[in-house]
Amino acid sequence: MKGVSCRFNLRHLEFFKELARTQHMAKAAENLGISQPSLSYAIKKLESELGVPLFEPDGRNIRLTPIGSVYLKYITASLSDLSQGNELVQQLMDPDKGHVKLGFTYTLGQQLVPELITKFHTDDKNHAITFELGQGNSTELLQELADEKFDLVLASSVERLGEQPTNTLFDFIPLVQQEIVVAVPSHHALAKQEELFVKDLEPYPMIFFSHNSGLRPLIDRILRQAHVKPKIVYEVEEDHTMAGFVSYNFGVALMPYLPLLDQTSITLKHLADQPLRHQIYLISKRNHFVTPSVSRFEEFSRSYCWQHYTQQERLI
Numbered sequence: 001m002k003g004v005s006c007r008f009n010l011r012h013l014e015f016f017k018e019l020a021r022t023q024h025m026a027k028a029a030e031n032l033g034i035s036q037p038s039l040s041y042a043i044k045k046l047e048s049e050l051g052v053p054l055f056e057p058d059g060r061n062i063r064l065t066p067i068g069s070v071y072l073k074y075i076t077a078s079l080s081d082l083s084q085g086n087e088l089v090q091q092l093m094d095p096d097k098g099h100v101k102l103g104f105t106y107t108l109g110q111q112l113v114p115e116l117i118t119k120f121h122t123d124d125k126n127h128a129i130t131f132e133l134g135q136g137n138s139t140e141l142l143q144e145l146a147d148e149k150f151d152l153v154l155a156s157s158v159e160r161l162g163e164q165p166t167n168t169l170f171d172f173i174p175l176v177q178q179e180i181v182v183a184v185p186s187h188h189a190l191a192k193q194e195e196l197f198v199k200d201l202e203p204y205p206m207i208f209f210s211h212n213s214g215l216r217p218l219i220d221r222i223l224r225q226a227h228v229k230p231k232i233v234y235e236v237e238e239d240h241t242m243a244g245f246v247s248y249n250f251g252v253a254l255m256p257y258l259p260l261l262d263q264t265s266i267t268l269k270h271l272a273d274q275p276l277r278h279q280i281y282l283i284s285k286r287n288h289f290v291t292p293s294v295s296r297f298e299e300f301s302r303s304y305c306w307q308h309y310t311q312q313e314r315l316i
Helices: 010-022 025-032 036-050 066-093 112-121 138-146 215-223 238-246 290-311
Strands: 056-057 061-064 099-104 130-135 152-153 170-185 203-209 231-234 251-255 264-267 277-285
Touching: 010 025, 010 036, 025 036, 025 152, 025 251, 036 152, 056 099, 061 066, 066 251, 099 112, 099 138, 099 290, 130 138, 138 152, 138 170, 138 277, 170 215, 170 290, 203 215, 203 251, 215 231, 231 238, 238 251, 238 264, 277 290
Parallel strands: 099 130, 099 152, 203 231
Antiparallel strands: 056 061, 152 277, 170 251, 170 264, 170 277
């Protein structure tokens, strides 16, 4: 067989498939809406490209050669895959039927993300838009956004991804803020204080976010401004893990407020002298094409959070 080029005309493959189905030149040409000479030319062109005969005479009709039968299986599968791919692209480009791959940090699964998706779907035109969800710490999420595993990410700001500044890779849109509170065991002395200050934490061992967490720079800054040198006993990445260690009396912690946390064995307390908030961003890849459905959810999230959080000075 000759070396096969990539110059095949897609229509010629469709012609071949129809002729293989009917095994009759006139019927196939009629079904395809072309003349018999045009069909004959297309098949001869295809056979010339392949360097093998695909059909042979069978009385007044024609039939596939053995090689033609093998080739038909691959062409049928390939055209089917191409058709499915075309349908998928059309669905993705339909703003009413698209798909959004959304990544978010662990705490945002308690309230913000389910709230946004629920409110987004209340609009009839958004009912058919589906979501694929993923979680991680901010650094992991940004790496996956860079690798295009996500369309959008809700996370903290991270200054660098490897050696590259993140502001050259992503657009960061401020979305909502989280209050930073103190987590202490329910029986702890600090749990009984009416007013709590950052300096009050200094005598106690602390559970800390790891350096991979987008929260770590903020926690370091809060303690540094209060001139507190923390006694770090464990470093963790996830908020509920931190709460678990606090509840078992391993230490106290500074963490975002968790609205659904069971406070039977742990108490979350406000700080009287802590004005800093944890900023959550809506993050997208810079100069990167997004489908209409992703763009619609992005615009909705910005508008919704402005109306229901920022304007009302409401925290999550």
